[in-house]
Amino acid sequence: MxxxxxxxxxxxxxxxxxxxxxxxxxxxxxxxxxxxxxxxxxxxxxxxxxxxxxxxxxxxxxxxFTGKSTVLSDIIKGPEPPWERLEKFIEGLVNLTASDQNFLRLMQWVKLDSDEVRQHKLAEYVFSDLFVSVHDLVAELNSGHDAYMLAISIFGLITFPFESMTIHKFMPGYRPEHDQPAVIAKHVIKLLRSGGKIQ
Amino acid sequence: MxxxxxxxxxxxxxxxxxxxxxxxxxxxxxxxxxxxxxxxxxxxxxxxxxxxxxxxxxxxxxxxFTGKSTVLSDIIKGPEPPWERLEKFIEGLVNLTASDQNFLRLMQWVKLDSDEVRQHKLAEYVFSDLFVSVHDLVAELNSGHDAYMLAISIFGLITFPFESMTIHKFMPGYRPEHDQPAVIAKHVIKLLRSGGKIQ
DNA sequence: GTCTATAGTCAGATAGAC
DNA sequence: GTCTATCTGACTATAGAC
Known part of the structure; x- marks a missing residue:
């Protein structure tokens, strides 16, 4: 003072x-x-x-991590209908993951932490709130899926492309657009909306 | 001799x-x-x-990794129709991931390897064949999705639940069945078949 | 083919000066 | 609040005996 x-x-x-x-x-x-x-x-x-x-x-x-996850939680708790909030959340997490490589990699290190006590402590601070928010949102969707498993699938769909980017960049069929946040978000949303069979 | x-x-x-x-x-x-x-x-x-x-x-x-991925590639190249082969592959990779924790964690370490040369070398040996197989299979599906992105999504849907298992185990809503390979495989297949809206 | 012995470096952590 | 100096142990790797 x-x-x-x-x-x-x-x-x-x-x-x-x-x-x-x-x-x-x-x-x-x-x-x-x-x-x-x-x-x-x-x-x-x-x-x-x-x-x-x-x-x-x-x-x-x-x-x-503090602050970053609360921004996303706020999106999830908005007034829009569930599907709209889900789409906004997906875009938000995709953009965060794409723009902040450190954020993504720190998450990966936490997942691999072999010290159980430390990992539990970090998981509590880092994932808990956001996971619960997403879980409650997808429960509202009445999708017919188990909300817990669907929440995990959504996190996987969003983060996995970035986690493996350094590796799949070398795979045949790669095009630069595959790295663009907007393209990835759109793909995830489309997949969640209609699954593999869309035509 | x-x-x-x-x-x-x-x-x-x-x-x-x-x-x-x-x-x-x-x-x-x-x-x-x-x-x-x-x-x-x-x-x-x-x-x-x-x-x-x-x-x-x-x-x-x-x-x-040698051998493990070729088993999966063989499933993918079977004579059945594409969707059937995809389902068998998903069950195969889920079972491998669930039964062989070392396999999964070594993959995670490869993704985080900060030595680019070493990572590239490992990616070549470890992921290349399997990724191409899955890519070509999903291309056959005519799903309307980009085959490259859909292949990555499938790997993410399968492996992410196991990668984050130690963490999401502590989240509210967890039930032991969420860890069962058969349940996870079924969930992934259902999600890919019909997306989030199934009713 | 596996050992002992050891070189040389770097790690986490502390004591005490300023 | 940050420093110099230092302790102790662990690390990768090598040389050379067996």
């Missing part, structure tokens, strides 16, 4: 600058020295702000 | 015993000491069989 906040606090800067590191190489692939180099601090200085490497990592992931 | 092969060669044993290690913790999470301990060898002995850690890792992944 007495001090004007003219620049971001060191801790917040660490959290932001460490995101691309952990997104690229994961927990085991990033050393405290790497984070120190990226932030312009010494390794020792990091231990003033975080108890240990694990606390730093968890803070980085949670900090990066 | 002159020597009777009574027991598996050391190299093959290393390749098999290292699979669960790399599947669980990934390339950076596994040390040569870990592999040595799992195989009953000394770290130095590993360097007789493999040039370095990277060669060992690549050999482990390729060795684990």
């Amino acid at each position: 007495t001090k004007p906040i003219t620049k971001k606090k060191t801790r917040d800067e660490i959290l932001e600058l460490a995101v691309p590191l952990f997104a690229k190489d994961g927990y085991d692939g990033v050393s405290m020295r790497d984070v120190a180099a990226a932030t312009g601090l010494t390794p020792a200085a990091l231990y003033y702000h975080f108890n240990d490497k694990e606390h730093l990592y968890i803070s980085v992931v949670i900090n990066d | 002159t020597k009777p092969i009574t027991k598996k060669k050391t190299r093959d044993e290393i390749l098999e015993l290292a699979v669960p290690l790399f599947a669980k913790d990934g390339y950076d999470g596994v040390s040569m000491r870990d592999v040595a301990a799992a195989t009953g060898l000394t770290p130095a002995a590993l360097y007789y069989h493999f040039n370095d850690k990277e060669h060992l890792y690549i050999s482990v992944v390729i060795n684990d």
